[in-house]
Amino acid sequence: MTAAPGLSLRAALAQLAGTDPAAALERPEPIAAEAVARDFADRYAGVPAVGIARSEPAVRYTRVGEEGATVLLGLYGDQSRLAAWLPGLPERTTPQTAARLLAAARAPRLRTAAPCRQLVARHEEVDLTRLPVLTATPRDAGPYLTAALVHAEDPVTGESALSAHRMLVLDRRRLTIWLVPGRQLGLLHLRALERGERLAVTVNIGVPPAAMLASALNSRFLPPGLGKLALAGALAGQPLGLAPALTQPAHALAEAEIVLEGHLDDSTAAEALDEREPGCSLPEFLGYDGRARTGLPVLTVTAVTTRRNPLYQAVIGPGREQSHILGVAGAFSVALSLPATPGLRVADLYFSPAGGGMLLLAVAVRKEHCAADGLLAPLAREVFRQHPFVKTVVFTDDDVAIRCAEDLLWAMTTRCNLAADAACFEGFPPVPMDPAQTPEWAGARHHPTVPGRVAIDATTPYALRASTARSFLRTGVPVHHGTAKG
Incomplete structure (x- = not known):
């Protein structure tokens, strides 16, 4: 058989x-x-x-x-x-x-x-x-x-x-x-x-x-x-x-x-x-x-x-x-470790091959009230604490297909101002396989220490959510978060 x-x-x-x-x-x-x-x-x-x-x-x-x-x-x-x-x-x-x-x-x-x-x-x-x-x-x-x-x-x-x-x-x-x-x-x-x-x-x-x-x-x-x-x-x-x-x-x-x-x-x-x-x-x-x-x-x-x-x-x-194996399994590990966060629903988790399936995590969320705007940073800190390889977390709304690199970048471009919406988290050990997390790299960039982790908020503020309705996304039809080819 x-x-x-x-x-x-x-x-x-x-x-x-x-x-x-x-x-x-x-x-x-x-x-x-x-x-x-x-x-x-x-x-x-x-x-x-x-x-x-x-x-x-x-x-x-x-x-x-x-x-x-x-x-x-x-x-x-x-x-x-x-x-x-x-x-x-x-x-x-x-x-x-x-x-x-x-x-x-x-x-x-x-x-x-x-x-x-x-x-x-x-x-x-x-x-x-x-x-x-x-x-x-x-x-x-x-x-x-x-x-x-x-x-x-x-x-x-x-x-x-x-x-x-x-x-x-x-x-x-x-x-x-x-x-x-x-x-x-x-x-x-x-x-x-x-x-x-x-x-x-x-x-x-x-x-x-x-x-x-x-x-x-x-x-x-x-x-x-x-x-x-x-x-x-x-x-x-x-x-x-x-x-x-x-x-x-x-x-x-x-x-x-x-x-x-x-x-x-x-x-x-x-x-x-x-x-x-x-x-x-x-x-x-x-x-x-x-x-x-x-x-x-x-x-x-x-x-x-x-x-x-x-x-x-x-x-x-x-x-x-290798990026797919590490990424799919890593996303489940993150899902199992997340604390309950009333008012903020996680719609999908995805590790990009760009980070080898371990360093770059995209998180699609749905905010259920105004206070949810302030829940992303604590959630990111918990991810960094529990998963030491994660270097960057990108939060998006749940109308973004986070498994599509272009859609993820679109959200970062149109729903985010990196100078204001990227938060740095210090106190986490560097990943030695990443050359940008070495003391030599920090010295060449004139940083006093190896930079920490970063969370990027590419979500719409709850009070402004009507302003970012996608022109061709049908009301009531969820965005496809399924497995992307490639």
Whole structure:
């Protein structure tokens, strides 16, 4: 039986090829793993990888490297695909739709016959160098896994983690993994070390779209006892499948294309190969080279299991698909964190690809009385407090299609005077991946400190709302806030 597109990468790709063949491409010519990302960026990628606003096709490179492996890029290069694959994904992101999504959570089911382990290599048979792991640029520290989800469970508390991390292949059986401080996987790892134990994990590549999207939500805003995999079930409208690992006390995503089983202990290494000094890591989500780090945890792989003829999925770092995954999930995280604000109704939330899906947030609101004019600044401060990557919040009225860049700019141009309507919020730490948030940038601009966050009020004052009625917007017909193409 064919899986639903939300539950299987292969089913999602087949659905895309059937409904939009021009968006599902195949590149059959031989190509080196070191050349794939550059080829995709030049031919297909959009902002922020290159200066072109365009959707990205799903491209299968079918003869990569000496093994002739298949690499998939661009699967999430158009946000409308997520809506087609995930029946539980609401058209608008609001506190109400986010709450309904939580209520529809469906716990994963255990499967004994799992496609992810049709082929198995254990222990000394493991050789990560046989995977078509991409090196995006000549400046990179080496080959990185970029679209792999790490799944782990705490055997004491039952808590779980599901998240994407950059992982540098060190050798046949080891990878470094960058754990953002304070996130769930890092906490589970620290607890395991405190107990004198290893943390068993699976690294899942080529995962169901529902799992990929759910993985990017912030665990802090989920109710106790509700894991990301259950939320993935709500997105897919069906429970996801899990399979017991073969060499670790862990579980893998049953429909994954490739699974690495392994553990995290107290071993560490730098993001560098051949004893070189750490320099660049790889292209980051904002479109700039990242910085390699030292002292990262090392993941030791004890088994590699795959489907037959597996699809190795990756992202190039910056680009449409990573922005869409981060942005859609980030908007739900914001919706789950917003406090009740009587008199101000949130109509939609949207992270623009211009900010890599994390830095630029648009919020459409409806004011219900005059006092609502003064509620935007406190709401913005709460967003900045809860979501440290958000740099700029743009508030608009709910007759603005915030998922359309031109309409958002139209509101900023005609319902806003930036000199008066942009409020700065100090006291928030800078995001190091953003070059404009560095001390060097502040010094060159002659600022005494790194500037803080900014909220832009592009809404109509409540008392003047009749003056900004759009000429061709029909009365009583809400503006379309649905998923924009691209």
